[in-house]
Amino acid sequence: MNKHILITGGAGFIGSHVVRRFVTNYPDYQIVNFDTLTYAGNLENIKDIEKSSNYTFVKGDICDAAAVEKVLHDFQIDTIIHLAAESHVDRSITDPLAFVRTNVLGTATLLNEAKKYWNGNYDGKLFYHVSTDEVYGSLGETGFFYEDTSYDPRSPYSASKAGSDHLVMAFYHTYHMPVVISNCSNNYGPNHFPEKLIPLSINNILNKKALPIYGKGENVRDWLYVIDHASAIDVILHKGKIGDTYNVGGHNEWTNIDLIKLLCKLMDEKLGNAAGISEQLISFVKDRAGHDLRYAIDATKLKDELGWVPSVTFEEGLSKTIDWYLENKDWLEQVTSGNYVNYYKSLYGA
Ligand code: NAD
Numbered sequence: 001m002n003k004h005i006l007i008t009g010g011a012g013f014i015g016s017h018v019v020r021r022f023v024t025n026y027p028d029y030q031i032v033n034f035d036t037l038t039y040a041g042n043l044e045n046i047k048d049i050e051k052s053s054n055y056t057f058v059k060g061d062i063c064d065a066a067a068v069e070k071v072l073h074d075f076q077i078d079t080i081i082h083l084a085a086e087s088h089v090d091r092s093i094t095d096p097l098a099f100v101r102t103n104v105l106g107t108a109t110l111l112n113e114a115k116k117y118w119n120g121n122y123d124g125k126l127f128y129h130v131s132t133d134e135v136y137g138s139l140g141e142t143g144f145f146y147e148d149t150s151y152d153p154r155s156p157y158s159a160s161k162a163g164s165d166h167l168v169m170a171f172y173h174t175y176h177m178p179v180v181i182s183n184c185s186n187n188y189g190p191n192h193f194p195e196k197l198i199p200l201s202i203n204n205i206l207n208k209k210a211l212p213i214y215g216k217g218e219n220v221r222d223w224l225y226v227i228d229h230a231s232a233i234d235v236i237l238h239k240g241k242i243g244d245t246y247n248v249g250g251h252n253e254w255t256n257i258d259l260i261k262l263l264c265k266l267m268d269e270k271l272g273n274a275a276g277i278s279e280q281l282i283s284f285v286k287d288r289a290g291h292d293l294r295y296a297i298d299a300t301k302l303k304d305e306l307g308w309v310p311s312v313t314f315e316e317g318l319s320k321t322i323d324w325y326l327e328n329k330d331w332l333e334q335v336t337s338g339n340y341v342n343y344y345k346s347l348y349g350a
């Protein structure tokens with residue numbers, strides 16, 4: 001069946017890979033990218049597919065009910081993949097209300113307008129909500145997050161994402177809206193905005209600037225290549241069970257310090273530097289407030305029920321990611337000019 005899919009946040013990091021995958025792999029689907037283009041949204045991310053006949057970009061805010069109503073009607077949307085969000089934990093510590101507005105109010109507005117537009121006719125309809133493993137809180141040294149792990153968010157970002165997940169399930173139970181949710185671990189890959197650990201460190205190595213590691217660098221994250229997240233979203237959209245949630249992750253845990261040391265080694269090799277040069281840039285700085293110790297996803301349900309597994313190892317994915325940044329220095333320069341300079345100074349001082 002042909003689908004008319006609204007992808008929110010399709011100009012951002014993960015959204016751009018999801019848009020590209022659906023536009024390219026499903027020529028019979030109409031893909032509408034609805035994005036308000038915050039600092040994190042960049043149409044350059046999807047320049048290669050912008051002229052495709054099955055693709056349209058609409059600039060709009062998910063908190064603007066009239067704009068959402070219009071795009072749903074104009075394109076007869078039957079499927080929503082909702083990625084638009086404020087996504088950076090450090091920014092949520094500085095400005096929590098921006099996260100409540102976009103992630104909670106924005107998701108509620110999108111759900112409410114979809115409910116009104118679909119008007120109880122849910123045949124062939126789906127609201128797919130893309131969420132994060134951070135809603136589960138922080139793990140100790142052992143254990144994993146499962147789909148039935150209790151929510152225990154600790155940052156304004158994760159609390160706002162938890163709120164959005166709860167709203168999605170409320171629309172499922174109360175109005176029988178067909179929904180599905182996935183909770184994914186940390187993504188990395190091309191087009192990642194350089195406020196996040198990996199692209200920030202790549203950019204700083206290129207500019208021979210300090211690599212800020214919060215606390216002792218002992219916090220653990222579970223990293224997944226963004227293109228594998230896009231493939232998981234594809235599988236869940238087509239085969240996921242209505243009303244279910246799926247954890248997405250690659251069983252790939254790294255302490256921040258070990259990860260940055262590996263990144264330094266790969267960068268030195270690719271740049272032809274003497275071994276160990278980039279590691280000298282590592283600088284331990286004040287810890288993030290409320291810094292979650294460890295995230296680790298158990299993605300067995302997704303593997304066993306829907307047959308999804310990641311396609312690359314971490315070393316392959318990280319190598320491809322570095323290559324992309326080395327080949328796209330213009331993109332990096334474009335996104336680190338302007339407001340980025342002020343953001344960087346306010347968080348890191350120099
Ligand atoms: P991002 O910050 O790179 O992109 C967010 C996009 O949403 C941008 O294009 C931005 O312009 C758009 N946007 C923001 N507010 C909007 C609004 N009010 N209306 C319309 N568009 C708006 O984020 P990302 O890292 O690509 O994350 C995408 C989604 O995946 C988010 O929901 C995030 O919570 C989730 N997620 C991210 C990760 C990760 O590691 N980055 C992991 C798991 C889940």
Ligand code: TDX
Nearest residue numbers: 087088089132185186195196197198212213214219256
């Ligand atoms: O300069 C830094 N130094 C540092 O030590 C930055 C930016 C981060 N860190 C640490 C904090 C984390 O332990 O590195 C780890 C990764 O940090 P981020 O890249 O900011 O990601 P994280 O906070 O783990 O959240 C990410 O994964 C889950 C995404 O930003 C979220 O959107 C997603 O939901």
